[in-house]
Amino acid sequence: MTEVKQERIDVARIRAHSEEMDRTRAVPQNLLDYLIExxxxxLFVPEQLGGRMLGLPEALSVFRHVSHSDGNAGWLTTIGSGGGMFVPNMTEDTAHELFSPASAVIAGSGFPAGTAVPAEGGYRVSGEWKYCSGAPYASMFTANSTIEGTDTIRSMTLMPDQVEVLGDWNAFGLRATGSHSIRVTDAFVPENRTFSIFEQQNAFSGPVHSFPFVAFSVASFTAVCLGIADHFYEEARSLAEEKWPGADRQAFVLGELEQHEREHGKQAASFESNVRDAWTRHLAGEAMTAEEEQHLIRTAKTAAGTARSGVQSAIRHFGMDAVMEQSPLNRIWRDLSTAAQHTFLLPEPAGS
Structure with a gap:
């Protein structure tokens, strides 16, 4: 497997666009070009199709590092790479066709919000799906649909000219992720561009593709939250040092930040250790038990929740500076608050 080294991530280049992305709610083309390059x-596409095929721990490190650079870039990297999990489910020819281009990236939704009417050679698909991150630049869309007259759900692969992007992503954070709803009206999808996530149709899979999907997803979004929190503490320390040089207030705030960051680091380290252990067992061919999967998920949610709650407490120390939208601290806080709201990271009932 090819390792993406952290030093390849150009933090300064990504952050140079942070203010613009937050203001315009869009990813500039030159940054998009960088992410593609x-x-x-x-990260989960095989090398035969121009990908990197990373292991899960290495990919989570990339997600965290890019999210530390900028929350929008980290979220889009995570979502875009996640689409590579579907490569083994497609026919070999379709996978070659859709994933070989350098700019290949999926947007879409796993919620079965569409209806697929059987037609000669495929299906006629209609529906509307929410929260399709990366929709403005996606080279393809996947949308789960129920086959008319059955309980069967199948994933439909649609081309951009078949999809109407509704432009309704008006969230207060992660503004540039383009997580808009999409609408499809009576679009024909040939059979070879449909698939089931439970069926492998080619030999392109790597170890990550057989890792439990829910645990994979929770871990991926947790890595985003950890990276954004890393950025917050970095920015907060810098602001405290600039705002209160040599003052008692500075010492107090830095001490508070240290406490929050220490707990953040502790929970992040526990999460990453659990991922490494689970991945080692996975590579050895050991099936993950339900109890092990739930333990990994709980560890991940604890780390993400600690990142969110620590930042929420820490930002209180910065007064009015923290409420202005143009403030980097405010932007980072908004991005983390938005990322942590993903359904995979919601708190679970006690005892679950």
Whole structure:
């Protein structure tokens, strides 16, 4: 497997666009070109199709590092790479066709919000799906649909000219992720562009593709939250040192930040250790038990929740500076608050 080294991530280049992305709610083309050049949307795509095929721990490190650079870039890297999990489910010819281009990236939704009517050679698909991150630049869309007259759900692969992007992503954070709803009206999808996530149709899979999907997803979004929190503490320390040089207030705030960051680091380290252990067992061919999967998920959610709650407490120390939208601290806080709201990271009932 090819390792993406952290030093390849150009933090300064990404952050140079942070204010613009937050203001315009869009990813500038030159930053998108950079993400494509570094194959950050292809971390789980096989090398035969121009990808990097990373292991899960290595990919989570990339997600965290890019998110530390900027929350929007980290989220889009994570979502874009996640689309590579579907490569083994497609026919070999379709996988070659859709994933070989350098700019290949999926947007879409796993919620079965569409209806697929059987037609000669395929299906006629209609529906509307929410929260399709990366929709403005996706080279393809996947949308789960129920086959009319059955309980069967099948994933439909649609081309951009078949999809209407509704432009309704008006969230207060992660503004540039383009997580818009999409609408499809009576679009024909040939059979060879449909698939089931439970069926492998080619030999392109790597170890990550057989890792439990829910645990994979929770871990991926946790890595985003950890990276954004890393950035917050970095920015907060810098602001405290600039705002209160040599004052008692500075010492107090830095001490508070240290406490929050220490707990953040502790929970992040526990999460990453659990991922490494689970991955080692996975590579050895050991099936993950339900109890082991739930333990990994709980560890991940604890780390993400600690990142969110620590930042929420820490930002209180910065007064009015923290409420202005143009403030970097405010932007980072908004991005983390938004990322942590993903359904995979919601708190679970006690005892679950």
């Amino acid at each position: 570094e194959k950050l949307f292809k």
